[in-house]
Amino acid sequence: MLLDKPIKELAKGLRKHEFTSVDLVEECYQNIEKLNPKINAFITTIPKETALEQAQAADSRMSKATSILAGIPFVLKDAYVTEGIRTTSASNVLEDFIPPYSATVYKKLLKTGSILIGKMNMDAWGHGGSSENTDFGPVRNPWDTERVAGGSSGGPAAAIATRMAVFGIGEDTGGSIRNPSAWCNVTGLKVTYGRVSRYGCIAYASSFDSVGPMAKSVEDCAVILEAIAGKDKYDSTSSPKEVPNYSSLLEENIQGVTIGIPKEFYGEGLDGEIKTSVLKVAEDLKQVGAKTREISMPLFDYGLPVYYLIGPSETSSNLSRYDGIRFGNDRENFTEETMRRIMIGTYALSAGYYDAYYKKAQQARTLFIKEYAKALAQCDVLLQPVSPTPPTKVGELINNPLQNLLADIYTTSQNPVGVPSLAVPCGFTKDKLPIGAQLVGKMFSEELLFRIGYHYQQLTDWHKRRPLL
Amino acid sequence: MAKSSTTIDVRHVAELAQLPLSKEKVNRFIEQLTSVLHYMSKIQKLDTSGVKATSQVTGLENISRQDEVDTQRMFTQQQALSNAKRQHKGFFVVKSIFHQE
Secondary structure, eight states: OGGGSOHHHHHHHHHTTSSOHHHHHHHHHHHHHHHHHHHOOEEEEOOHHHHHHHHHHHHHHOSTTSOTTTTOEEEEETTBOBTTBOOOTTSGGGTTOOOSSOOHHHHHHHHHTOEEEEEEOOSGGGOOSSSOSOTTOOOEETTEEEEEOOSSSHHHHHHHHTTSSSEEEEEESSSTTHHHHHHHTOEEEEOOTTSBOOTTBOOSSTTTOEEEEEESSHHHHHHHHHHHBSOBTTBTTSOOSOOOOGGGSTTSOOTTOEEEEEGGGGSTTSOHHHHHHHHHHHHHHHTTTOEEEEEOOGGGGGHHHHHHHHHHHHHHHHGGGOOSSSSSOOGGGSOHHHHHHHHHHHHHHSTTTTIIIIIHHHHHHHHHHHHHHHHTTSOSEEEEESOSSSOOBTTTTTTOHHHHHHTTTTTSSHHHHTOOEEEEEEEEOTTOOEEEEEEEOSTTOHHHHHHHHHHHHHHOOGGGOOOOO | OOOOSOOOOHHHHHHHTTOOOOHHHHHHHHHHHHHHHHHHGGGGGSOOTTOOOOOOOSOOOOOOOOOOOOGGGOOOHHHHHTTOSSEETTEEOOOOOOOOO
């Protein structure tokens, strides 16, 4: 299958006329027709004729000068506004919303000549870790369709795993790229806060939200980040820092790089098979010169409260704009999970509780920034599990609100701090369910995370395995 | 779930959040939100005395722009109204906020 190939090989093949962008798009739609009914990854599929027209145009323009992403089919989590194309955030509130403008990340990708083929299913507004909190039916895990794909960016993850697209753009507020990546066996990056413009990204929690790539490999993620990162005058929180040529730096060695193992992330509640597979990543990386060091992050236990007080507070404010007057439907259309998050946030911000909850969490956030700085002064990157368990059965998390929140335990503390985290496939359980590990680095250390991840994917082939549906 | 000092007046909070809740939902939310808040309340055990609050992590300060109209980002009246369910002569129709006694 052409879609098994890395982006660099696809780009080469397109320029040597070994195959065409039309071939790639045709393959995507074949897989969509065959597999999407079982997976439910798409909310809106772009009409095939439209995508094929764009592919023909890309083929006719293809040259050495065109972007490496030209003619490559991709998908967007349905959290990005796309002019003239329905954008729902997986909620009935926006069921028929047709945005009059486009997100920066989408515009940048269109400029490269890559081809949008779908707007993907997710937890509504990013509220969830299983892609069950959606008004469009749950996304099913391609490795076991009785199980969830993870979330909130479950649609893009499942689509990449089943080769319904070459890559996807997810959004990560507290694990929403990393969790579905781990559970569907794809690679995903939560970028440093501000690395990629959030303009046109439907806001969950504005000070946590980050826009990032999801793909089949670290190398592909590096190629995509180069195209989407950078300062945007429409997002004043976007960083003016220069964007490195990530993909050309991947092969640089990682001799002497120290991988920190924060012991609190491997305690009670972590599945045994996951623990073994994640720790094995450090052992494997020793073969190419990395060192390991056990460290301690005693604040770990407070990560969830910080996230689940500030996140809902910000979301209660962000979602107050949905009044059903200027666009969208009435507020009674929010799902129960979204209503709960709005209620928790409203409570934490309300008179009499503000100091004890919201302000307290913001102070704790400061302590977490110090905690990560201290940890990352003792090592170059932190190796952590992504999820405490393998993918859960459909219905398991959505019907247990507290359990649903606890499933994010390893992925929520990075967002309040802003640090980047790369999720990579690192094995399978005995039941053939994917396992993921995350490498967390200092602010704007994406280049190092990619380099380590790249070397890991040279040593292992977990990321190349795909589900046999 | 657990007994705790955490109490949440679901009806009041729903009113603040402008969420229309059925009686059934109110009852379910009391239990669910109490258990979630009980868990999150463990943050009270953390000593934060003298710690400054953090609201953003960009490291950026005083980002401003010229106070100029950006025509690239202007909508026509038609575009602005294109998703409105109710409109009247080129205006949005909003719900009345004053009620006659």
